[in-house]
Amino acid sequence: MLRYLTPILLALLASSAAYAAAVTLASNNVDQLGRGEGNVVHYYVRVLSASVTVNNNAFNNQITGGSVTVASTVSGTYTVTITVSTSAGTRTYTTTVSLSPTPTTISFTITPLSYTDPGVTITVRADPV
Amino acid sequence: MRRLAAPLLIFLVILTPLVAYSVYMPVTAVDPLGKPAMTYRLGKNNVISDRNEVRSVSLTTSGTTVTDATVQIFVRNAGWYDVTVVLRDSNGNIISTGGPPLGCVYLGSGLRTVYVPMSPHVSIDSVYTVEASASRLISSCII
Numbered sequence: 041m042l043r044y045l046t047p048i049l050l051a052l053l054a055s056s057a058a059y060a061a062a063v064t065l066a067s068n069n070v071d072q073l074g075r076g077e078g079n080v081v082h083y084y085v086r087v088l089s090a091s092v093t094v095n096n097n098a099f100n101n102q103i104t105g106g107s108v109t110v111a112s113t114v115s116g117t118y119t120v121t122i123t124v125s126t127s128a129g130t131r132t133y134t135t136t137v138s139l140s141p142t143p144t145t146i147s148f149t150i151t152p153l154s155y156t157d158p159g160v161t162i163t164v165r166a167d168p169v
Numbered sequence: 170m171r172r173l174a175a176p177l178l179i180f181l182v183i184l185t186p187l188v189a190y191s192v193y194m195p196v197t198a199v200d201p202l203g204k205p206a207m208t209y210r211l212g213k214n215n216v217i218s219d220r221n222e223v224r225s226v227s228l229t230t231s232g233t234t235v236t237d238a239t240v241q242i243f244v245r246n247a248g249w250y251d252v253t254v255v256l257r258d259s260n261g262n263i264i265s266t267g268g269p270p271l272g273c274v275y276l277g278s279g280l281r282t283v284y285v286p287m288s289p290h291v292s293i294d295s296v297y298t299v300e301a302s303a304s305r306l307i308s309s310c311i312i
Contacts, residue, residue, distance in 0.1 A: 082203040084294040086233075090209035091225030096244060099220050109227070113203070113294070155222060157215035159302070163207035 041056055046138060047134050081168065083114035088143050090162045092124070103131075105149035112139035118166040120146060125161045128154035171232060191269035204259075204294060212302030220245045224280065226254065226301040233293050238267055238285040242303045244276045249306040252283045257298040265291045273310035276303075 092106040108122060115138070122133045131150035138144070211223035217274040221244050229237040251273050256265040267287040274283055283303075 084204040085207060086292070086293045087207035087209065087299075088230065089225065089227035090211070090299070091227075091241070092211065092222070094243075097245075099215075099245065106225075108209075155213060157213045159210060159212040159223065160213070163206055163211045164208075167205060 041130075073114065081114055083112050083166075083168070085139075085166045086111040086143070087164045090164070091100075092155070092160055092162070095152060097151070101155050102152035103150065103155045103160060104152050105147065106162065107147040108143055109143045109145045110137075110139060110164060110166065111141055111143040112166060112169075113141060113164065115140040116169040119169055121165045121167075122146070122148050122164070123163040124150055124153060125163075126153055126159070127156045136169060172179060180214070204297065207296065208298045210298065210300040212300070214302075214304060216305075218246055220246075221250070221276075221302060221303050221305065224299045226299055228293065228296075228299065230293055231290075234290045235265065235268075235272070235287055235293050236290050237287055238299075238301070240283045240285055240301045241280060242276065242283060243280050244278050246305055247277045249273050249309045250276050250283075250303045251306055251310070252285060252303045253301070254285045254287065254299040255298075256287065256296045257300070258295055259297045261298070264295060265289055271311050273306055275309070 049062070067113060087108055088108050090106065091110040092103045094101040095104050103124060106124070110120065112118065117136060118139045119134060119136050124131045124133070131153050133148040133150055135148070137146060209226055211226060213222035214220060221242050223240060224243050225241040227239045228235050229239065235256065240252055240254060241249070242252070244250070253267055254267040255263055258264045265287045267285040269283060270286060277281070
């Protein structure tokens with residue numbers, strides 16, 4: 041009995057080892073989760089600065105625009121959406137720019153928005169085109 | 170020769186479908202889909218003796234590590250200020266904080282710039298939210 045089982049067990053062992061080796065070697069070449077989906081691109085948006093410009097220095101002033109410095113770990117064309125929010129409302133600015141790991145400064149203008157306490161929230165989102 | 174042929178055949182029969190239908194899924198493929206956005210929160214106070222507002226925040230990096238921040242504040246009430254920069258991760262947890270090197274800083278009226286070293290130094294890719302605020306102190310924090 042053992043005489044017949046031994047070669048089978050050896051074959052199973054060898055094939056398992058070969059399969060493991062194949063998976064390990066090929067694991068660096070995978071670029072997608074399934075054939076029905078597009079490429080899975082992992083990018084990290086890096087916003088290195090954000091500033092607002094105001095219409096005057098009085099306390100009840102308004103935000104009229106600003107600038108953000110943005111980079112992405114994956115170079116390409118992105119739709120960048122800048123959302124500016126205070127307790128008085130929200131403004132959105134959208135543009136299409138090329139991003140790369142080297143930071144790019146994007147200046148934006150918005151319809152005046154009261155700069156109220158407790159402050160302003162600026163969200164920068166970049167989606168690949 | 171026949172003794173060798175049998176295990177070799179079994180080996181090939183098992184190996185072929187395994188290789189053909191194997192799905193390679195490295196760790197990067199099941200990682201979160203990166204970080205498409207970041208948020209900055211610039212503070213503004215509305216207290217009679219403290220009506221300042223943050224106008225800008227800039228992070229300084231060494232490679233991909235955030236080491237310092239520079240905060241621009243419009244000061245309407247000159248005095249001693251505590252300036253705070255907070256970095257948060259994707260779950261809103263604080264991962265790094267910073268303040269003036271001496272704990273507080275005297276700021277005259279007008280647009281002022283404050284240098285803020287961050288601690289600990291964290292990767293910019295783990296930062297999802299940057300918060301900057303300034304609050305006027307009754308007196309200097311420096312003894």
